[in-house]
Each structure stands twice: as C-alpha cells, then as structure tokens.
Amino acid sequence: MAGMGSWIEAEDARITAMLAVDRMLRSAASLAGMRRESPDTERRLRQARASLVDAGPIWIAPEMAPLILAAMAGFAPEPWHVADLVTRSGFVLMPDGSLPGERNFEWDPADPHPRAHEVPRDARDPSIAIAFQWAVQGHRITIHAWSVSPRMTILMESADIAEGERIDGVFATQVQCICRLMAERVTVARGEPTPKPARRRAERASLAPSATIRVVELRRPDGASSGAEHGAVEWQTRWIVGGHWRRHWWPKLREHRQTWIAPYVKGPADKPLVLPAHTVYAFDR
Secondary structure (H helix, E strand, O other): OOOHHHHHHHHHHHHHHHHHHHHHHHOHHHHHHHHHHOHHHHHHHHHHHHHHOOOEEEEEOHHHHHHHHHHHHHOOOOOOOHHHOOOOEEEEEOOOOOOOOOOOEEOOOOOOOOOOEEOOHHHOOOOOEEEEEEEEEOOEEEEEEEEEOOOOOEEEEEEEEEOOOOOOOHHHHHHHHHHHHHOOOOEEEEEEEOOHHHHHHHHHOOOOOOOEEEEEEEOOOOOOOOOHHHOOOOOOOEEEEOOEEEEEEEOOOOEEEEEEEOOEEEOOOOOOEEOOOOOOOOOOO
16 A cells, blocks of 8 residues: 555645746746747646646556556557546646656756756656646546656646547547556555645645545456366466457447456466566566
C-alpha cells in the first residue's frame, strides 16, 4: 500500500499548477508575451485554470510504470467517449519512466518566456513531473498536458475533443490509454482523504483543496490460469502470454474497443513452463 508521503504528491502537483497559472495571468509581462506568441495561449491557460479547480487528483503507483509502457506500445487511438474517463474531471500525476519517449525539459531561468527543449532521459531533472488533466464540458472533452516542478510549470499541450471524435495527438492518446487501464481489472483504485499539509497549503493560497485523492495501484493476481480452456488439444508445455490489447464489442457504444489482457501463464498446470528468450514484463504484486 502506498504511503501518504507518496500519493500526496498528486494534490501538491495540482496546487503547484494552479499557483503557476495564477502568477502568469497576474503578470503583465507574461500576458504580453503570450499574446505576442499566440492569441490562443492565454485562452488555453484560463480554460485549464478553471477546470483545475474541480479536477480530482489521481496518483499512480510507481510499480505501474512498466505496465503503462507496455500498454502504450500497442494502443491505437480510438473515437473518444465520455465513458473513457474514470472521472469527469481529473488530474493524474504520472509515475517516473511511464511515458514512451518521455519529454524531459530544461529551461533557461534568464529567459522571460522560457521554452522547453528535450534532454536525454538519463539527464532529466528528477524534480520535473508530467501530469495530465481532463474535464467534460457538455459533449466535449478538454485535455491538458503539464510539466510540473517547483522551479517552473508549463502547459505543454491542449486538445478539445468532441464526443465520438478520433484524434492522433500523442498526449491525448496517452490519456485515453491510461484511463482505459485504470478501468481494467489489472488495476485497483481507492480514495484517500487529502492530508492536512496539502489542505493547509491550498487554503494559504486561497485555493479549494480536494476532499480525496484517487490512488491507483496494480491489483494482486487472482492466480494462474488452468489448462481447461484448451479443449482436446494436448499441450506439452506452459508459456507466458504477454500483456496485450484485444478488441471487444461494446454494445452500449456500438463499436469495437480495446481491452487490456494482462500477462498470464497458459497451458496445462502439470506441464513445464518454457520461458521465452526475449525479455518479458513481470508484475509481481
């Protein structure tokens, strides 16, 4: 079970993002720079700030990083539906190393309008975290991707998606994949009351603290599968079936959707287990 010192980070990151946006929107120099660069930047910031107020913080356990990487490698963008989201307004803090091709950033503090640039993974600043935010407004879904740190917080990307629309944006696809995983049996979620330190920090900044933090962890395995499903075939070994996505029909949406099939052992229980030569992911919870 995750300790409070871990999952409190999700609420801290949400508060940090709100405070950073407030500072930018109060700064005449920042507003002038945004308006010169793109008239849309200020609108996106104000939209993100408004929905951060109601965004429920979600903390994903570090043990899920390999699972997220494996799942994202095979996930294909699908039409978006409100049913994809685990909550109508959320702010999820991603565990370190969970994003393929993770964008790691550095800034020049002397630049009044810092621009992020990619750095090698092994050179990344460990204080920088990636967070995804979403909100449902009518039949539309807004998504924002944040780079959050005590030194600098940047709204990296935004998307405004209509119900049933399919988009190929990297961050939007990652949010869709993460929400799908959180809805699968491979994970388990619980609500934890927001600790007093986070509530006090929010109240000192005249912000409304979240009542609870959603904590997402790997579900403990139910046990290995048996060989009964194989019918008359006389398998001579057992083998590991890697985690993968399988398309299933969703009658309510009247379309096929991807469902995550967790790694499992296949074959008769009394036969030897043959391990593959290549690397496989092991989830030992």
